[in-house]
Amino acid sequence: MINIVWGLVFVLVAPVxxxxxxxxxxxxxxxxxxxxxxSIFQSFWDVAKLFEKENAVVNETQIFYAICYVIFMAFTxxxxxxxxxxxxxxxxxxxxxxxLVLGAFAANSPxxxxxxxxxxxxxxxxxxxxxxxxxxxxxxxxxxxxxxxxATTTPVILFIPGLFLGFIYVLTIKLRKSxxxxxxxxxxxxxxxxxxxxxxxxPSLGWIEITHWYETVFLLGFVWLFFGFNPIVAVVAVIVxxxxxxxxxxxxxxxxxxxxxxxxxxxxxxxxxxxxxxxYILNGGIS
Amino acid sequence: MQFVQLxxxxxxxxxxxxxxxxxxxxxxxxxxxxxxxxxxxxLVTIWLLITTFDKGELYSPAIPAEPIGLVMFILEMLxxxxxxxxxxxxRKYHVIALILVQSVMMIFFELTxxxxxxxxxxxxxxxxxxxxxxxxxxxxxLICVYSLGYMKHFHEHHAAIxxxxxxxxxxxxxxxxxxxxxxxANNLLWVYFFWEVTTLCSFLLIGYTKTEEATNNAFDALWxxxxxxxxxxxxxxxxxxxxxSVMGLDQLLVSGKAIALIPAALIGFAGxxxxxxxxxxxxxxxxxxxxTPVSALLHSSTMVKAGVYILVRLAPIFHGTxxxxxxxxxxxxxxxxxxxxxxxxxxxxxxxxxxxIANLGLITACAGIGTYESIWAAILLIVFxxxxxxxxxxxxxxxxxxxxxxxxxxxxxxxxxxxxxxxMMVIGIAGMFLAPFGMLISKWAAIRxxxxxxxxxxxxxxxxxxxxxxxxxWAKWMGKILTVTPDSRRIEGEVDRSEWTxxxxxxxxxxxxxIVFPLLSVKLLEPFLMENYGQVAQLSQDNIIxxxxxxxxxxxxxxxILLPHRQHRHLSPYMxxxxxxxxxxxxxxxxxxxxxxLSNYYLTRYFGEARLRPIGVWLCSALIGIMLLATxxxxxxx
Numbered sequence: 057m058i059n060i061v062w063g064l065v066f067v068l069v070a071p072v073x074x075x076x077x078x079x080x081x082x083x084x085x086x087x088x089x090x091x092x093x094x095s096i097f098q099s100f101w102d103v104a105k106l107f108e109k110e111n112a113v114v115n116e117t118q119i120f121y122a123i124c125y126v127i128f129m130a131f132t133x134x135x136x137x138x139x140x141x142x143x144x145x146x147x148x149x150x151x152x153x154x155x156l157v158l159g160a161f162a163a164n165s166p167x168x169x170x171x172x173x174x175x176x177x178x179x180x181x182x183x184x185x186x187x188x189x190x191x192x193x194x195x196x197x198x199x200x201x202x203x204x205x206x207a208t209t210t211p212v213i214l215f216i217p218g219l220f221l222g223f224i225y226v227l228t229i230k231l232r233k234s235x236x237x238x239x240x241x242x243x244x245x246x247x248x249x250x251x252x253x254x255x256x257x258x259p260s261l262g263w264i265e266i267t268h269w270y271e272t273v274f275l276l277g278f279v280w281l282f283f284g285f286n287p288i289v290a291v292v293a294v295i296v297x298x299x300x301x302x303x304x305x306x307x308x309x310x311x312x313x314x315x316x317x318x319x320x321x322x323x324x325x326x327x328x329x330x331x332x333x334x335x336y337i338l339n340g341g342i343s
Numbered sequence: 344m345q346f347v348q349l350x351x352x353x354x355x356x357x358x359x360x361x362x363x364x365x366x367x368x369x370x371x372x373x374x375x376x377x378x379x380x381x382x383x384x385x386l387v388t389i390w391l392l393i394t395t396f397d398k399g400e401l402y403s404p405a406i407p408a409e410p411i412g413l414v415m416f417i418l419e420m421l422x423x424x425x426x427x428x429x430x431x432x433x434r435k436y437h438v439i440a441l442i443l444v445q446s447v448m449m450i451f452f453e454l455t456x457x458x459x460x461x462x463x464x465x466x467x468x469x470x471x472x473x474x475x476x477x478x479x480x481x482x483x484x485l486i487c488v489y490s491l492g493y494m495k496h497f498h499e500h501h502a503a504i505x506x507x508x509x510x511x512x513x514x515x516x517x518x519x520x521x522x523x524x525x526x527x528a529n530n531l532l533w534v535y536f537f538w539e540v541t542t543l544c545s546f547l548l549i550g551y552t553k554t555e556e557a558t559n560n561a562f563d564a565l566w567x568x569x570x571x572x573x574x575x576x577x578x579x580x581x582x583x584x585x586x587x588s589v590m591g592l593d594q595l596l597v598s599g600k601a602i603a604l605i606p607a608a609l610i611g612f613a614g615x616x617x618x619x620x621x622x623x624x625x626x627x628x629x630x631x632x633x634x635t636p637v638s639a640l641l642h643s644s645t646m647v648k649a650g651v652y653i654l655v656r657l658a659p660i661f662h663g664t665x666x667x668x669x670x671x672x673x674x675x676x677x678x679x680x681x682x683x684x685x686x687x688x689x690x691x692x693x694x695x696x697x698x699x700i701a702n703l704g705l706i707t708a709c710a711g712i713g714t715y716e717s718i719w720a721a722i723l724l725i726v727f728x729x730x731x732x733x734x735x736x737x738x739x740x741x742x743x744x745x746x747x748x749x750x751x752x753x754x755x756x757x758x759x760x761x762x763x764x765x766x767m768m769v770i771g772i773a774g775m776f777l778a779p780f781g782m783l784i785s786k787w788a789a790i791r792x793x794x795x796x797x798x799x800x801x802x803x804x805x806x807x808x809x810x811x812x813x814x815x816x817w818a819k820w821m822g823k824i825l826t827v828t829p830d831s832r833r834i835e836g837e838v839d840r841s842e843w844t845x846x847x848x849x850x851x852x853x854x855x856x857x858i859v860f861p862l863l864s865v866k867l868l869e870p871f872l873m874e875n876y877g878q879v880a881q882l883s884q885d886n887i888i889x890x891x892x893x894x895x896x897x898x899x900x901x902x903x904i905l906l907p908h909r910q911h912r913h914l915s916p917y918m919x920x921x922x923x924x925x926x927x928x929x930x931x932x933x934x935x936x937x938x939x940x941l942s943n944y945y946l947t948r949y950f951g952e953a954r955l956r957p958i959g960v961w962l963c964s965a966l967i968g969i970m971l972l973a974t975x976x977x978x979x980x981x
Contacts, residue, residue: 058885058889110911110912111911111912112911112912112913112914113911113912113913113914114827114913114914114915114916114925115827115829115913116911117825117827119911120900123900124900127896127900128896131893131896135889140885140886140889141883141885141886141889143787143790143791144778144787144886144889144890147777147778147779147783147787148778148893150777150778150814151777151778151893151897154777154814154818154821157818157822158818158821158822158825160822161821161822161823161825161826162822162825162826162827163827163916164756164826164827164828164829164916164927164941165916165917165918165927166916166918166927166939166941167916167917167918168916169941172819172822173819173943173944176814176815176818176819176944177815177944179811179814179815179818180811180812180814180815181811183807183810183811183814184804184807184808184810184811187790187807187810188803188804188807191790191794191800191803191807194794195794195800200791249917254917255916255917314949321808324807324808325804325808328800328804328807329800329801329804332800332803332804333800335800336798336800
């Protein structure tokens with residue numbers, strides 16, 4: 057059931073796709089703000105430029121953590137696209153994220169330190185919802201394997217609409233969009249300098265940017281799973297969800313971390329209980 | 344019947360060692376006695392595994408139980424007199440009352456019902472006992488070896504505390520003996536006896552330093568566990584009064600819920616206390632005043648594991664009953680609340696304490712649900728928690744002696760200051776919350792087990808929130824250790840050989856168990872589940888391969904540092920444009936150089952002990968009340 061080919065395809069194609077999505081994102085964002093905006097290939101030029109710069113560091117271990125971050129994110133995504141176990145995918149995602157946090161801690165710098173703590177708060181905020189989504193998909197499709205969930209003919213979304221809404225909510229955190237871009241952000245206005253990425257520069261920062269592309273593609277793949285029964289609907293849904301995230305990003309001011317954690321948890325708890333309980337009753341007491 | 348001899352050896356040999364240690368006054372004698380017996384105990388547990396391998400449950404032939412039972416009763420009464428004496432000397436009236444009630448119950452039982460009980464075999468061994476025996480025999484022994492070095496330093500640092508190391512090691516080995524007895528005993532009277540011995544031993548170890556705080560906390564642990572002991576005695580008395588002459592664990596498990604549920608609930612209550620579930624969690628946190636090896640022994644491999652051991656044993660009785668569900672809820676809420684409190688703790692040992700309580704809660708939840716999948720998860724949790732947690736306790740102990748502090752914020756830059764011990768600590772922490780290490784696999788197993796159980800989604804929801812908080816407090820600790828502070832001096836020095844042996848062995852075990860875990864599952868857990876539940880749980884081949892892949896990635900990546908690489912230009916951290924040095928000194932407005940210090944988030948306002956603990960205490964007390972009530976009602980209705 058694991059298809060290594062798809063995993064390899066992800067490793068090679070996702071950066072291209074992710075970079076393009078980032079470029080389109082910037083273009084649309086610019087239009088929303090009444091600017092012309094850069095070319096949709098701008099993200100690639102930016103990263104290429106980063107790789108030409110000197111790799112100046114606060115200490116050597118940062119580079120190590122940045123590399124680990126990208127390796128584990130690529131691993132997470134390829135495990136997902138290869139059709140692996142969804143829970144294992146989420147755990148691999150956590151490891152990747154922890155490497156970024158450790159890189160920020162390792163720099164021993166006030167701004168990246170605060171960024172690291174906030175990144176951890178974000179992980180704490182989104183993780184329950186993501187796991188509950190995986191559990192919901194298991195209850196509907198009787199399998200944790202991405203390959204089975206993607207191949208199902210059951211319209212997953214109709215059974216777990218609550219979990220879908222909750223997932224969209226925490227997706228904002230994961231895509232580092234306002235109002236939840238509290239640990240680092242793509243916007244120029246940043247309250248704690250650059251958060252986790254403050255002390256990364258040159259190629260290291262380039263790797264982090266590429267990791268973000270990998271992550272975006274992986275997360276949109278996750279959205280796909282809700283609509284796996286019909287590929288056309290799925291593509292439309294993924295696009296609509298991403299556009300919605302851009303809209304949210306551009307119409308909301310950053311909130312305090314308290315609100316980010318509290319609201320994500322409240323939504324995860326409410327959606328989790330209501331939707332899973334409904335499924336439970338629907339299945340006649342067999343969850 | 345070779346295995347019976349091995350069982351008896353494992354129970355008696357640590358006892359003999361203990362007696363030798365009591366009289367050994369010289370350092371060199373003690374060192375050798377401890378080391379040799381540790382090796383012997385570890386080897387015999389492995390030997391026991393080999394001889395009983397693939398044989399399922401083995402029951403001892405009838406040992407002349409009458410005289411042994413009498414000896415145990417007399418010893419119990421001596422323990423009671425001793426506790427009574429302590430209670431009077433320290434004016435702890437609740438302890439006096441509890442021990443009196445308990446003794447009266449047991450004397451009454453002995454006089455009225457003892458002759459009518461007939462347990463054919465008093466000792467037994469199966470895969471689960473074997474796993475526990477390995478944990479006690481290997482990890483327990485390693486902790487004793489570690490104590491050799493630790494206690495030497497301990498008394499050098501704390502000159503005011505009287506050096507009673509002979510008593511210390513005596514109690515440690517008695518404890519190990521009692522734990523072996525507990526996991527091999529089939530006769531509930533024997534289980535009860537060993538149960539009470541562990542209670543007394545933990546009291547003595549917690550109060551070892553004889554400071555006022557230590558004594559008070561030791562009494563806290565004592566009265567709570569005596570309360571549990573009363574419940575256990577109540578279960579025995581109930582079984583005696585029921586007149587079915589059921590007194591063996593094997594008989595209890597097959598006697599049907601009508602007979603077994605009430606005593607199981609009572610023993611379950613005792614298990615909850617011993618496993619430090621809320622509202623009884625405070626004894627475990629208080630026990631952190633003891634020397635660190637004591638905490639390691641009590642909270643990773645023995646005392647608390649006795650509590651969850653009995654819960655897992657009785658799980659088939661709890662399965663599908665209201666009692667079991669409410670028991671599971673107590674565990675689940677303890678997991679949730681204790682994980683939250685751990686975020687707010689800045690003291691490393693208290694973080695470990697709350698994390699221990701949390702994980703025991705998860706095991707309790709699995710036991711309460713009692714399906715084959717959840718028991719599979721519970722046993723995995725027991726194994727992996729024992730390894731990672733003992734490693735963490737011992738590493739913290741060694742660090743504490745160098746830094747003279749248990750505060751996590753003081754561990755900043757540990758990777759520079761004490762690279763080798765820091766590496767051990769990082770392995771321990773990774774083992775607690777990162778895939779593909781054991782604890783995370785077990786949590787994964789728990790999620791799967793919960794979702795397949797009736798009303799399991801409630802438990803899944805509790806689990807995911809608790810688990811998210813777990814990530815937060817472990818990761819910030821790990822980050823603190825791995826912060827690179829270039830100015831720091833190396834202060835590792837020579838780590839005592841015995842300490843180093845224990846640390847390295849446990850770190851090695853964390854990796855080895857992660858790799859051989861499929862084997863452990865197939866060869867030990869599955870037969871046990873098959874015998875007791877008729878079904879087995881396992882991970883698919885694909886997932887095992889992926890996990891091994893992840894493990895290799897994690898192992899290989901640190902080695903990449905050894906590869907030749909360019910030296911990069913080093914810059915100072917960014918501090919708002921100020922001129923800054925590598926060690927966070929910056930020039931302030933008046934030309935004075937100042938130093939910035941970094942501290943972790945503790946979020947006391949949200950996760951503080953004062954805020955969350957009362958919720959946990961009331962909630963879990965109410966649940967335990969409901970559990971006992973539901974059990975009684977069921978008895979009335981059926």
